[in-house]
């Protein structure tokens with residue numbers, strides 16, 4: 001599973017940021033064109049998080065829309081996940097994807113020890 005590998009990387013990065021503290025939740029930003037299946041992320045998360053600082057932490061995924069730059073309109077246009085790379089307004093073909101490939105850790109909620 002592709003998503004499990006991605007999450008293993010996320011857990012590693014979060015562990016570095018947490019520095020041994022317990023993590024309450026992790027927020028990810030995932031673009032519509034990133035090739036990542038959000039349901040698969042949620043399914044794989046308990047497995048990826050098990051036994052580390054992220055065990056029991058909540059996974060929050062923020063999905064981002066995709067957008068291309070249309071040179072004919074001279075504007076950024078939101079595209080549907082399944083659209084070909086063309087401007088949805090004028091139909092001009094463009095491969096200039098401006099948003100939608102993101103896969104990144106947006107935030108980490110570290111449990112405060114008191």
Ligand SMILES: [Zn+2]
Nearest residue numbers: 070073087090
């Ligand atoms: Zn256009």
